[in-house]
Amino acid sequence: MLLQSAWGKVMIQVQNVSKTIGQQQVLTDVTFTVGKGTITGIVGRNGAGKTTLLRTMVTIVDPDQGTISVNGKDVLAHPETKGPIMYVEDSVEALKNYSVSGIVSLYADIYPKFDHAYFQELMDRFQMTRAKKVKQYSKGRKALFSLILAFATKPQYVLLDEPTDGLDVIAKKELMRFMLYEVAKEEISIIIATHRLDELESLADQLLVIKEGEIAETFLLDDLRDTYKKWQVVYREKMPDSLWDQLYILQQSGRAYTCLAVGNLQELETELQKTDPLLYEELPLTLEDLFVAKLGGEEIAE
Amino acid sequence: MLNKALLKKDFKLSAMVILVLTMIFVIAYPLRTIMELNQLRVFDDYQTQTHMFEQSYHGFVENIFMNNPLTMFSVIGVVVLGGVLIGLERNTRRHVFNLSLPFARRKLFGTKAIIGLVSITTMMTLSVLAAYSIIWSSEYSELLTEFHLVDMLVIPLLTYLAIFAFTLFTGTVAGEMISQIVLSFIFLIFPYGFLILTSLFLRTHGMVSPPIHTNEWINDMVMSLVLPLQLGESGYIHEYQWLITLIFLVVSLFLGNALYKKGKSERNGEFLLFPSLKPFFMIGIVGCSALLGGMIFSAFGQPAGAAIPFYWLGAIVVGGLAFWITRRLLQMNVTMKNN
Numbered sequence: 001m002l003l004q005s006a007w008g009k010v011m012i013q014v015q016n017v018s019k020t021i022g023q024q025q026v027l028t029d030v031t032f033t034v035g036k037g038t039i040t041g042i043v044g045r046n047g048a049g050k051t052t053l054l055r056t057m058v059t060i061v062d063p064d065q066g067t068i069s070v071n072g073k074d075v076l077a078h079p080e081t082k083g084p085i086m087y088v089e090d091s092v093e094a095l096k097n098y099s100v101s102g103i104v105s106l107y108a109d110i111y112p113k114f115d116h117a118y119f120q121e122l123m124d125r126f127q128m129t130r131a132k133k134v135k136q137y138s139k140g141r142k143a144l145f146s147l148i149l150a151f152a153t154k155p156q157y158v159l160l161d162e163p164t165d166g167l168d169v170i171a172k173k174e175l176m177r178f179m180l181y182e183v184a185k186e187e188i189s190i191i192i193a194t195h196r197l198d199e200l201e202s203l204a205d206q207l208l209v210i211k212e213g214e215i216a217e218t219f220l221l222d223d224l225r226d227t228y229k230k231w232q233v234v235y236r237e238k239m240p241d242s243l244w245d246q247l248y249i250l251q252q253s254g255r256a257y258t259c260l261a262v263g264n265l266q267e268l269e270t271e272l273q274k275t276d277p278l279l280y281e282e283l284p285l286t287l288e289d290l291f292v293a294k295l296g297g298e299e300i301a302e
Numbered sequence: 303m304l305n306k307a308l309l310k311k312d313f314k315l316s317a318m319v320i321l322v323l324t325m326i327f328v329i330a331y332p333l334r335t336i337m338e339l340n341q342l343r344v345f346d347d348y349q350t351q352t353h354m355f356e357q358s359y360h361g362f363v364e365n366i367f368m369n370n371p372l373t374m375f376s377v378i379g380v381v382v383l384g385g386v387l388i389g390l391e392r393n394t395r396r397h398v399f400n401l402s403l404p405f406a407r408r409k410l411f412g413t414k415a416i417i418g419l420v421s422i423t424t425m426m427t428l429s430v431l432a433a434y435s436i437i438w439s440s441e442y443s444e445l446l447t448e449f450h451l452v453d454m455l456v457i458p459l460l461t462y463l464a465i466f467a468f469t470l471f472t473g474t475v476a477g478e479m480i481s482q483i484v485l486s487f488i489f490l491i492f493p494y495g496f497l498i499l500t501s502l503f504l505r506t507h508g509m510v511s512p513p514i515h516t517n518e519w520i521n522d523m524v525m526s527l528v529l530p531l532q533l534g535e536s537g538y539i540h541e542y543q544w545l546i547t548l549i550f551l552v553v554s555l556f557l558g559n560a561l562y563k564k565g566k567s568e569r570n571g572e573f574l575l576f577p578s579l580k581p582f583f584m585i586g587i588v589g590c591s592a593l594l595g596g597m598i599f600s601a602f603g604q605p606a607g608a609a610i611p612f613y614w615l616g617a618i619v620v621g622g623l624a625f626w627i628t629r630r631l632l633q634m635n636v637t638m639k640n641n
Contacts, residue, residue, distance in 0.1 A: 109307030
């Protein structure tokens, strides 16, 4: 509900979704909302439930409990509500025997807003050659092709599962820029499931940390810089115990400490100064730091 | 209303099987008619072969439209068509892609059903019409007085459609294509097979057969549910065969549609989509295999007057083997990454 008020109009609402597959509880009481024109990152280890959550949102997987609504309509009861949602997993893998023109024609038939000119523009922009069959593209090119197809349908929501897998660094950066541009220009909402924290850092507005099928933490990235600070501190001997208890120590190398401050940052900074360190400086905060401190990082950040 | 994109997508997927099926129907009806007419002319030309001519002449229309030697292939083609439309999708990622589309599952299932039903109806009707026209334009056109629309087109067509609909239904229970096809064949002949197996069990043990084996009406009713038999040489059994087949068709489509909505995609590739059915299948497969094993082994014991011990030996050996295989089958997961 916090997010609803932060973003005004809520577009996708996942409410108390639970799912058991076989004997395993894959999702437990998952609730979150996605606002218009935002990028939401879903992060977690392999097998944490990210893919199942995305698949549940487009009814590939039926939830045992809970509802998913888009613009106030339940997607399970009204499948046509999925019209403006593009789920990009391995969609072209399913249609890899199609020719490029065949797949474009199929998408144009399914999604009435499919923009042929924009499709071509994106193909040129990403220097995608027209392969005879989709299966002739490399893994990275296939991933890029699915994204181009998805955005050419002029969707309101794009659900991406590990979208940058197989892409080279340049294509990856180009893609990130492109996604930000789409969000700004078209007010598209993007939901990305990934374990690559570094990619989300520059993209996401909201982060959902999923651990063993549950939403372990929710962060709004705008608030992050106001709530957390990362310092590097060096002492003559060792860090005083009073401070040690109040900070998350990310790394210690001899008398040098890299630590994370949470809570009343001004008060903590004053206290730090009082301990008379040899040196202290603020470092840029990364999401990985946050996960290491808050959630036993290696599990999340890999 | 059907969606053009779904029709195009599913038609592309099944086009090869539809083409093969078309060839089978073309060979079975118009091509065979041409060849049989030539044969008839040869018999007609040689006065010494009068008897053979008479035989061919009088049974000509029935032979062409009811005693089709390619029936087995067309039944296989129809079942494979159902398998490609539903089961193959579950073996690959196409099912996940389909479910992500903005269409109700009812529509996804309806599209597959329409493609199969319309293709089979078109292929068969055109082939029968072509064969009819060939006879009509020949010097033996008078033979067409023996042509009965219901017996020679309506019932066989309804039977093919019902077999297809039944295959779609098994596809909503099975988790992948091979199990769908195997289950379809097993259950298409199940009433007939079960009657034989149980009657042999009772006979071997000197028991009195219940009415299901002895009562002609019940027997006919059971046999009329064995759809492939209606396409065989003996033709259909029941007076209201068309009605029985039509009910079979409608019920299969109704159940298939209902179960397609309930099937869980996370079970794709498994032998069965519904775990609650596993005990029934285990008992059914092992039980029927044991009966079959007993039937086969009892034949060896018969000369020595030891039919019953041999029956039970066969039942234990084959039933045990079936138990071992079924346990593995029910645990399997067949998903193809590259297709």
